[in-house]
Amino acid sequence: MLGLYVHIPFCLSKCAYCDFHSIVADEELVGNYLDALYNEIRISASIVQSQVISTLYIGGGTPTRLNSRQLEALIVQLKTNFNYAPDFEFTIEANPGTLTEEKAAVLASQGVNRISLGAQAFQNCILRKAGRTHTVEDVYRSVELLKHFGISNINLDLIYGLPNQTLTDWIESLKLATALKPRHLSCYSLTIEENTLFYDLYKNKNLQLPTEEVEFAMFDSNRKILPSIGYRHYEISNFALPGFEAKHNIIYWQNQAYLGLGSGAHGCFNQIRYYNSYDINQYIHNWQKLTPAVAHCQYIDLDRTMDETMMLGLRLLDGVKHADFEQRFHHSLDEIYGKEIKKLISRGLLEKNEKCLRLTKQGVSLGNLVFSAFIRGKSQEQTLDK
């Protein structure tokens, strides 16, 4: 089983906090990109041939920045070239301001069964400050539209720690978001990344961010409020109604194989981790000539695979199962990480039972400290092309 990720690096405008791989592009560039992407889809599918795709995720950027004709053509290319499991999860990211009736109809008729909607906040002034192009009303309209076309498996992305956001605003966002009955909620904390508008404002002391205490209280309110109304806290930033956990993301957290297609997309297949060129013109140029546009690839040896399995798997609140680890690596967790595990348990950050090793409540707040303890030496690295 294999996950498949497809990147659409286009947006209507750039949000103030965003360092994702996305640009504002004209129609000609978008058209050329899609043609190049179709070539990558066809060639990649012929390489993995008999592999069954269990999850397909079209992300960005803003995939719904494409028009309905382009969306339909992209999905048809993906569906006709790869083999899918009968019940495969098919997610597409959407931004409320770009989801029209025509596009929602295409997504529904083409079998998209999960939408991840970038709601981010439920206060228009906070959305404006963050450079979002949509309003709270657009979020309501989008959810209604999707439900009208029969897509009820909706994730809402929310961000806490935004400028001028108070704890009351955040709790209001949680309440208004859950009133829409999404199946899944992703609650991310804002990070100030270089090369963003927020970074410049922050440097010039022009950004009013919540204090660390307030931000922690926001994080804490997620794990108090959401489980109390039925959402299971199953990953540090993610909550789902039972049975609606994001299968595609679980592939990442369980360190399983996935292909990444499109400019800047990352993949990991046959113990090779790679990413495609972030230079969109380079990507187009390569794939117009049917030449892969891999910018970097790295062989992941067994030790590194184990370390990453721990680092990623511990993000899940069910943790890493002893039986899964032993079945995959033919060693017990204690044989490989006995010393680290003992230390982290004694510090109250990890707990162990007969089934699994997992973060404690305190460990969830200090995840990075735990994850870094599982990273041993470096693996062989090979850069192909930049």
Ligand code: SF4
């Ligand atoms: S819509 Fe998403 S990808 Fe596009 S600029 Fe905003 S945060 Fe970045």
